[in-house]
Amino acid sequence: LLRCHHDRIYAVCRRLAGNEADALDACQEALIAIVRGLDRFDGRAAFSTWAYRVATNACLDELRRRKRRPDPGLPEVEESPREPGPSLDGQVADHLDIDAALRHLPEEFRAPVVLRDLGGLDYAQIAEVLDIAPGTVRSRISRGRAALAARLGNQAPAAERTTESP
């Protein structure tokens, strides 16, 4: 089971953590939490949904613990504003960009986006994992993506994005 789900769990941790070292530690904590929590899995939800819930919580807990500890060795990476560009594809080739963009995204938005785009969970599953309403999932994913697009320099001017619909 762990080997079946490990890749996507690591991917979720990787994006939640923002760097490889923290992701590995968080993923380890997540896998341990899954193993230790197996006897609490009641079979009602899909195993993957349950595993993501455990992994997400373990990962976020680990990251919060790290945040509380002093970290003298790692300078804060500040994102410089970008000029709006026509293509995002070229810019996101450097994965540091997405990590930096994610780092600026509050956890409440980051987790749903990551669970959706990397975990492949649907809104109902994300709602269950994060214990929020499905409607909230929808709005947080949307706002999270919009923020990421803006951070990655692909935010079109608002005037251009005004639709004809009311």
Next chain:
Amino acid sequence: MTTPPDPRGTPLPDDPMSSEEESDALVSAYLDGEVTAAERARVEADPVLLARLEQFRSVRSALADDIAAPAGAPDRLVTGALESYQTRTAEAATVTDLQTARGRRRPPIWVAGVAAAVAVLALIAVPLWMGDSGEDQFQDVGSALISSDAEGSPEPERGDADDAADFSEDASDPPAAAEEAAARSSEGLLVLVPLDGDGADANTHDAPADGAWADGEMYRAEGWPVELGRFPDRESAQRGVTAGVVRALAQPAGTDVGPISGASPLEAGSVHDCLRRPPTGAEHTGIAEPEAPVRFVGAFEQDGDRRLVVVMDLDDLARRAADMPADARHRVLEVHQVSCTLLGEQFL
């Protein structure tokens, strides 16, 4: 959960969204396939929304970029997780005779609980078993017990499982006082069924040499599985197995009531998983959950195939966790070769 700050640094309006945010929400939901037909048509007819869609697609693509774990990391992580678990449980892992364990492990409340449960079961079962008028009800219980063929019949989705549980509510209707007494009686829950390929005793395992058994004690329960007979078809198996289970549960001497454990985490997981999706290549070998009182294990043959039926007690926590009916007493599984099927939560 409190409303988070706006990811772009400005306060998040509670209600309503701006038109721009509404458009983004629509496009985002479109990308995720979470829109209605009308919403889909609206996005596809609007070039501005389609352009925004491409931006969101690029964000999704960026998220998936370069996130593979470093070489060797998967093995290290999985091994680390398993070692952590095994280290935690190694000291407690032993193999103990059930008779020995029974004398020292069962708390007084458990003894009282079982006695109450047996009393209730007897109240329910004996009239059903002895009287002709009980035949129909027996059939009802039987339908709940083995209402579907385990072969090619995966664990139903949530709605189906609920249906099975609902069905059980019709199966019997114990008096309120007895029901209340029984509600205090159940303890623990677990699932897990070993079934050797040759149909050997499902409850006697030798501890693996590598010490892979996890979590606490493993009991050898003599007398399990109870042989429930051979049946030519499903219908006769329904009647016979149900009668056998009810009769066994009504026995006052409860010789084999006790927790059974002894599966590795992976094995436990595979059985948990099989509640929804019976795997085709895995073998289930063990009963997990250290404190799970397996109430009964029986074996029967249907069409020449050997199968097991397992009944576990439910406690309040298990009922709440699985959203079962408050009056559910047991969880019943049928095990056939490498698949197991949750048949429902019910009283017997």
